Amino acid sequence: MRPILTSCLLLSGLAAGAPLLAAQAGPDMSKPPAIAPVKAYAPPASQEDQLPNGLKIVVIEDHRFPLITVAMALRAGDSRLTPAQAGLADAEADLLTEGTPTRTSLQIAQAADALGGSIGASAGSDFLTVSANALSSRAPELFALLADVVLHPSFPEHEVELEKSNLQQGLIASRADANFLASVQFNKLLFGPHPYAITAPTQASIAAINRAALQRFHDQYFLPNNQTEVVVVGDVSAARAHNLVQQFFGDWKLGRPTPPPSPPVPTPKARRIFLVERPGSAQSTILLGNLGLTRDAEGYFPFLVANEVLGGSFNSRLIADLREQKGYTYGIYSANLPNRDLGAWVVSTEVRTAVTAPALKEIFAQLDQLLAAPVSAQELLQAKNYLAGNFVLGLQTQGEVAGQFLTTGIYGLPKDRLATWVSDVESVSRDQAQAAAQEVVRPTRQIVVVVGDVKQIESGLANLAPGTMLPIYNAQGKRVGSYPAEGPPPVKH
Numbered sequence: 001m002r003p004i005l006t007s008c009l010l011l012s013g014l015a016a017g018a019p020l021l022a023a024q025a026g027p028d029m030s031k032p033p034a035i036a037p038v039k040a041y042a043p044p045a046s047q048e049d050q051l052p053n054g055l056k057i058v059v060i061e062d063h064r065f066p067l068i069t070v071a072m073a074l075r076a077g078d079s080r081l082t083p084a085q086a087g088l089a090d091a092e093a094d095l096l097t098e099g100t101p102t103r104t105s106l107q108i109a110q111a112a113d114a115l116g117g118s119i120g121a122s123a124g125s126d127f128l129t130v131s132a133n134a135l136s137s138r139a140p141e142l143f144a145l146l147a148d149v150v151l152h153p154s155f156p157e158h159e160v161e162l163e164k165s166n167l168q169q170g171l172i173a174s175r176a177d178a179n180f181l182a183s184v185q186f187n188k189l190l191f192g193p194h195p196y197a198i199t200a201p202t203q204a205s206i207a208a209i210n211r212a213a214l215q216r217f218h219d220q221y222f223l224p225n226n227q228t229e230v231v232v233v234g235d236v237s238a239a240r241a242h243n244l245v246q247q248f249f250g251d252w253k254l255g256r257p258t259p260p261p262s263p264p265v266p267t268p269k270a271r272r273i274f275l276v277e278r279p280g281s282a283q284s285t286i287l288l289g290n291l292g293l294t295r296d297a298e299g300y301f302p303f304l305v306a307n308e309v310l311g312g313s314f315n316s317r318l319i320a321d322l323r324e325q326k327g328y329t330y331g332i333y334s335a336n337l338p339n340r341d342l343g344a345w346v347v348s349t350e351v352r353t354a355v356t357a358p359a360l361k362e363i364f365a366q367l368d369q370l371l372a373a374p375v376s377a378q379e380l381l382q383a384k385n386y387l388a389g390n391f392v393l394g395l396q397t398q399g400e401v402a403g404q405f406l407t408t409g410i411y412g413l414p415k416d417r418l419a420t421w422v423s424d425v426e427s428v429s430r431d432q433a434q435a436a437a438q439e440v441v442r443p444t445r446q447i448v449v450v451v452g453d454v455k456q457i458e459s460g461l462a463n464l465a466p467g468t469m470l471p472i473y474n475a476q477g478k479r480v481g482s483y484p485a486e487g488p489p490p491v492k493h
Contacts, residue, residue, distance in 0.1 A: 022054050035122050037045060037388075037426065038392060041392050042419065043419050046060045049242055052250075053225065053252055054223075055252065055447040056228065056409060057240040057241070059232045060232070062398060063235050065235060067133065067235060068142065069401075070131070070132050070402075071129060071130070072130045072230040072231075073410045075260075076089060076222065076226065078123060078199070078342075079260045080195070080217075082195075086201040086202060087201025088217055089123035090122075092162055093123040095159055096149045097119055098156065100154050102152075103153050111145050113146065115135060116134050117132060117142065119140075119149065120203070123345075125248065127227075129406070130146065131399065139244060151252060153218060155215060165207070171206065175476075178281065178283075179348070181475055182286075182348075184475060184477060186287045189272075189447045190266075191266075191344075191448050193259055194264075196341075196344075218219070223257050225257070227410060231405045233395070234398055265342065268331050273448040274448065275457070275471070275473070276472075277472060277474050278453060278454075279454075280453060281453045283350050283352055284352075284359075284450055285450070288451045289341065289344060290442050292345030293348075295411050297413065301425055301428055302430075303336060304336065305383045307345070309382075309433070311332060311335075312332045313386055318363070318366055321366060326358075328352065328362070333348060345441065353453055354456075356461065357460030360461065364464075367441055367443060370441065374430035375433055375434065384426055387425050391422065404418055458472075462484060
């Protein structure tokens with residue numbers, strides 16, 4: 001009985017003291033807790049070097065874990081291609097790890113597994129990137145494997161045919177995706193003759209891929225002096241990392257990479273709406289925007305803040321208006337997409353077919369509001385905290401650190417970019433954010449692409465752009481008509 005009595009006494013004592021506890025001051029639950037400023041990111045020390053053949057080296061020592069990560073980038077992305085070659089850079093990246101003169105695809109995968117890591121490659125608009133990781137005790141074997149796939153891919157015939165089949169099937173699947181159709185058409189209209197307009201292959205360009213084309217691409221762009229950089233992060237000394245790069249890539253022969261063409265992009269004189277047919281679609285996909293900013297642009301950080309307020313996250317104005325208040329959409333976002341030479345600023349969403357025109361009209365109104373007045377102090381603070389916090393959280397792993405250092409180097413950014421990133425965001429004022437928005441968001445230069453059931457949405461959209469013909473395209477990107485119907489005949493492609 002004694003434990004029970006003791007418990008009862010304790011409970012009665014707590015009950016008797018309840019008024020005293022309630023009287024004590026507690027947290028004010030009517031207000032959100034104060035958020036302290038995000039601390040600046042302190043990047044780890046790095047050492048830079050360059051081999052005689054032009055290969056740049058960055059080493060970041062991290063001895064907390066017995067791991068090593070190596071990331072390499074070359075200027076061998078999609079912007080090196082003509083429209084007839086679309087898809088070649090992606091195929092090149094995929095096939096690097098599918099065979100060399102001394103290893104099959106399976107042997108490459110098994111070798112990476114045996115090192116306690118992985119190896120892979122991907123192609124973007126500007127750069128092709130190869131990444132590998134392993135236990136630091138196996139660093140020499142990791143570099144040997146990396147050098148083998150980068151310098152000596154053999155592009156086996158059966159692997160090439162499998163890659164082409166996968167690309168064809170992927171293209172068929174993508175053409176059923178409204179977001180894919182919108183982005184392909186948007187980039188063509190935004191960038192015109194510039195290589196950045198190439199964002200997806202065609203059946204013809206995939207069919208043209210073969211071993212000879214892959215080898216020519218490799219010979220032409222896999223060069224140590226093609227804006228090529230390698231970043232090594234992990235449990236390895238700078239001297240040892242340099243020696244390993246020298247040992248496995250020191251004999252890499254330099255060459256003369258062909259610079260990508262950079263014809264001028266179109267300059268629209270008025271906002272235009274373009275339609276892409278998707279008969280019977282229950283919703284419309286909207287993609288609108290204009291040229292944006294590169295990472296080294298003067299107003300990059302002020303616009304980053306302004307865009308965050310507009311549509312950068314779930315706390316944005318676009319979400320609050322079109323999702324929470326009007327129920328037009330589940331999600332709507334805006335983003336600045338910076339390539340090496342040009343950027344694109346876009347707003348994207350999917351709405352019910354019946355509210356396509358009202359939703360687009362509301363987006364236009366939100367853009368006008370952003371340009372007309374500075375953001376509020378609360379919006380500014382919230383945007384800064386979100387951007388700074390996300391940046392710091394994105395630098396937790398070796399791969400993330402390697403990626404950020406690599407981005408700093410290949411995009412020609414200031415050496416202290418990582419150290420000043422948070423303060424560059426925190427220093428943005430309301431007036432600077434508004435000025436940056438006014439510089440980038442250009443209503444008279446915007447391209448608007450709407451994918452949906454044209455018969456149901458064309459008249460409503462025409463009322464948003466009176467006196468303007470709305471070109472209509474099919475899923476293959478061919479112009480098939482215009483609205484109003486009495487407009488000029490379609491342009492043949």
